[in-house]
Amino acid sequence: MLRDLSNRLLQFRRIFDSVGARMGGVILGSVAPVSVLGGVLVWQDYVHLSEASLRRGESVRLTADRRLRHDIDRTTAMLETTGELDADGDHTMRFLSLAQSASGMKYCFLAELDQAGGVVNQVTSTATSGGGCDGVGGRPTGDKTFAEVVTSGERAYARVVAPIAAEGGGAPRFSTGARFLVAVEPLAQAVSLAGPLDSAGGDVLADATAWYVAPGGELSPLCAQCAWSRPPKRVVASLMREARETKSETASLITAYSSYTYGPVAGVGAILVATTRLPSETHSLWMLGLWILTIFGLLVTGLIGVMVAAHRLVVSPLRQLTQEVKMWDQGGGFEPVNARSTPVEFRTLSKVFRRATGRLARREAELERSIARQNLLIREIHHRVKNNLQIVASLLNLQGARIRAADMKEEFMLARDRVRTLATLHRHLYVEGEVESLNMGRFLAELGPQLMEAEGEETRALITLQVEASDIVFPSSLATPMALIVSETVSNSLKYAFPNLSPGTILISLTQTGEEVTLVVADDGIGLSASQGINDREGIGLQLIRGFARQMGAVLQIDEGAGTRYTVRTTLGGRGAETG
Template identity: 25%
Template structure:
């Protein structure tokens, strides 16, 4: 019964998700299910963040492209303003004070390095060129284009006109009849035409540069930002010639990935390029990390913690409580009731009520079984007592009959019969006097039986002393009866043949050796003779009783004299020995 309830307690505790089943219990499974249920919050947050990043990256590129177009348009407007200025400076308007007037004009206008009046043969008539610069522009590209009939040009200034990178803006001058009469030219610094990177409309950290048609950097705020690894800028220049602007990416000399946007500035000779850092696919520099990631994560954690706390307070802690109650029931203590579950949810209260009812039914049934067993135990003890009394009555009747006989052989036969009946009577007395009426300890039983057999002959002849050394072994009556009758025959034979007319010492030894047990009866008589070893009734009965125990009997000479009767038989399946020292089959004294 106790083992069944211990097994039930372990199964119930495991089903409720105890500590041993931490990863298979309700708490763990509920947490996993909740984490999966709330996972879409994080997934949607990540998708939204990626969408925001993609949109802002596209906006960043569009802003950079529009900024390059706007910068190119601004620079073109300044160049157009220079053309208008030069067209207003007709040769007849300059007059004989050409150089002072042009110098004063160049000083007032920002970004103009020089303003020139060029004659039809290419010589500089007047202007503000630095000392040492060329006095003839004949053969230069821009001058030859004007000579060929082009009204205005804006090209990169040759080194003969400007020491620093600059543009030359020139318009054609004509005579009244339309003949070529030279040109008016202005040298404009490229630094002045370079876009202003402090413009708030540009992305943070933007850089600006001007290039020629080959993609070579003319001026730049940070030359390293335009030193693209493995891909010169000339590639984008070719593409920019076919459209108003061009957008591309690359890695600069510092290993930073950048976005580049460019547009033509002056014809096909000068181009403006803007560069901004590319944030990359997983960079959140331009995102709102709190709204895109942190808030969804905090919402997920808050929901997870809240549900886990609620489940702990409402479900798990009550299941733990019921598991402890079930563990108490498994130990056989059914007086405990789960009264604390009165404050639990209705489902838990129902389960607690079921456990309480189960405990009450088990208590009632155990009480009924205990009473029934006690009654049966008392009845069985009474039966054993009456059987013992009946056997004693039979022994008394045989004793009366024995006294009435004159034949010694008949008297001896009745005496032997009385001893066998007394041995059986002792079995029943031992059973109803023991704690367990179904079993008896062989050590106590053998001591009582030998004492009874020796005492029955006291006063009829010489003194016989006895010694019993027996291991304790709890056996049932089926094994006690043949063992007791075998011992009666062995002791009776010793009394008849070894101790007759002389007395002596009787030694009885019982030893349990694992799967085999040994019972010996040794006397110190004269030893074996033909009368003691043969086909007598005693020897025949001893062999019969030995077969009932699935053992065998042998008779051997003792040292220094006497006879030993041995019974070797398999150790009966029995309960634990009474004496703990005999658990491993030790000997007793």
């Protein structure tokens, strides 16, 4: 999981590897805070506009609450004052009639009732109260003044009940045989929402509908003359459920076309106000949307313009400079970027790099000429060394021919063969053109016949030399001792393995396995132990073989069986340890 996370972070970092991506990130990062702030402000404006109808509904509800409270308080004060008067029925009715006239004939039921709810005296007017409201007078349910909302059919009424003072004075209270006063008026008239909202004017219900909500969810309109469409039952149920779940007992809901506000009113019930979006609000929302699109379009256009300008003025010249550097790195020339649209820093960098590459090119040319002269000198040295070695070998050959003693003549011939081997080695280095390495397979293919050539025709007729060498490239530090080992082992086999010119075979094998190189020089002669009876083979030749093996860091192994077998193992890149 950590590896996957690391890989994802690495891929994310690679996205911003280029200058264009980083500049784009910087530009977007600088614009992001302003965009976020503008988005928050636009969202606040949108919320404010979309909730305008909701605020108007809440204003209607609060207006209804204030007016109903005022009406109930006034009615309660009137009834309590009338009930406290120590007067007979005629005087009570006279006071009630005066109150009805003073109220503008708004009560649809104003009467004096007994304890059972029977009408003792009644003052009723249907002129402005919207008709009679018989059946909603009710009867007292307590011993104090109270106000409530009752419904009859689809209409709601505000009812206030107050006791009449008992004979002998005292505080009014309900008791057996007591009488009480009841005032009933349509709730729509008590609330008076058809009037202006405040002193500034404006119809409260211009773009709203208001409904009294009974405890069971039944709705009664607060406008007797208005033909309103009822809110959906699911909306009413949702608002009532939300109000029960909140401490404020209020709830609100915004739909696509309407807003609903639900809450208590005057402590006697709850009302629901439905408002629709005003044309001015719709126009404001459309203008806000158009403004958002305009700002967004300008922002995107500006970002695109900045990105294009940054690409043309910064990214493109930098890519051109990078391309020129890549072409120079691949062996081509470097052309400085001098366009006027390129920033002066890039032009300066291009010129400085041009001068640096020029100096570097001149220095490389000087080094190449110096290396060529050095190689020429080294080749000339090798050529001269080869010629000198050949001269030395010829001198040794001439001197050996003048010596009569066999032992001394043999030593001269051995020295001559070693010098010839070195001369052949230097000639191969010169011909190949490499002074640090040598193709050992080709070298051994020439060295073997050269060693046989020095022994005479009779020896060549009886002894066969086989060379099985792969084309293995040796460094010169290993090639020289390896060549001398081959020369010494072959010379020993020619001189001691086949006494009395007996026929035989000498094998030179060079193979490679990985970094390990194995040299095998074997003969099918009389063997090392048997030849010691003829001559001492642990002479300078065998000592040289061991010494050259140590120089190479190689493993030397000498085996006897059907002849003598020399095995030398070494590595081209390392050093081994000698064993015998």
